[in-house]
Amino acid sequence: MTREIEEIDTLVIGAGQAGVAMSEHLTQLGIPHLVLEKNRIAEAWRSGRWDSLVANGPAWHDRFPGMTFPGVDPDDFVPKEQIADYFVAYADKFNAPIRTGVEVKRLERNHRQPGFRVETSAGVIHARHVVAATGPFQRPVIPPIAPADRSLTQIHSAHYRNPQQLPDGGVLVVGAGSSGVQIADELQRAGKTVYLSVGAHDRPPRAYRQRDFCWWLGVLGLWDAASQPGKEHVTIAVSGARGGHTVDFRALAHQGVNLVGLTQSFREGEVTFANDLAENIARGDANYLALLDAADAYIARNGLDLPEEPEARHILPDPACLTNPIRRLNFAEAGITSIVWATGYAVDYSWLQVNAVDEAGRPQHQRGVSSEPGIYFLGLPWLSRRGSTFIWGVWHDAKYIADHIATQHKYLDYQDATQRRHTSW
Secondary structure (H helix, E strand, O other): OOOOOEEEEEEEEOOOHHHHHHHHHHHHOOOOEEEEEOOOOOHHHHHOOOOOOEOOOOOOOOOOOOOOOOOOOOOOOOEHHHHHHHHHHHHHHOOOOEEEOOOEEEEEEOOOOOOEEEEEOOEEEEEEEEEEOOOOOOEEOOOOOOOOOOOOEEEEHHHOOOHHHOOOOEEEEEOOOHHHHHHHHHHHHOOOOEEEEOOOEEOOOOEEOOEEHHHHHHHOOOOOOOOOOOOOOOEEOOEOHHHOEOOOHHHHHHHOOEEEOOEEEEEOOEEEEOOOHHHHHHHHHHHHHHHHHHHHHHHHHHOOOOOOOHHHHOOOOOOHHHHOOOOEEEHHHHOEEEEEEOOOEEOOOOOEOOOOEOOOOOEOEEOOEEOOOOEEEOOOOOOOOHHHHOHHHHHHHHHHHHHHHHHHHHHHOOOOHHHHHHHHO
């Protein structure tokens, strides 16, 4: 016997923050839909992050408009398990039609009928609209330069959990965005010798003049900034760990973390770094100071009574690793036994067999509305603006897509004069 094909107006794939937000807006618009999730709701927050991770934004900011975090001070940084619990509770609040434990295998356009045929691990679904809400963290990327050395333990930050997971010995952390910085800090505080490979990055203040950087980006209009060519993949070094603090690479070095430049190559038990550490740190400093300048100007322009903070502009002395950078490191001599690759993720839309991605597999879209009518993307970096991957940002992007689907319904519901006349009979 063949399984019966399930029919649904809108299918949402993924029940993380993007999928839950999408379901809320579709529910409010009365659009029949189903959300499929191959694991549990918000699973990436539980099993795709290290144990001590907290949100990078305060609780008043990193949430959906319809619900606060229960029992949490608005200025606290919420631990990852509580974030996952939040999305489960939020979905329960409006009885979101989420079906867990179902994986999407393939999607293709129907023949001689509207919509798409979606093959899943639980059967076939026909949907008129499909929202790919699988987010940006789909496939951890370790660059091809990684050494084929079995004596080294190598893991991606997606699989790092805690310092006890790694063998005795030093660690090279490659990548100095939020993940790499926090992992390097945690490992060093656990007593390990740590080398942190620092590439290009932005380094905003955690807070300035009694306002969190999330507030500053909001009032300065920077959350709404569009992607700038060449800066789409520049990482942001910011941390909510230990109550939140400004990432200061010089402070990390004085603490005991060994800073090195961009990782270039591996050969015969050695790693080579680019001679760009000072340049990368200087550009990060410039980004930091530019935000302070913009904040000061905003305060003066609007006559705000916020206390001055001259100490925020104090720059620590350059550590030895900055003035005399390490260009080459022998793993055995340095006692390094592990590499943590904090080198980001790639998307994987190989299941999407329609004209919605380019030859490299990258989504083709305008604000999430893809080049294939009826297919939408949600939860991707810079989907509509800088804030698109933040919890609040994905909620607003979901509203735009839901409204677009509702507009399509209005077109499809249109009747011409002849049809209206027959209907009235």
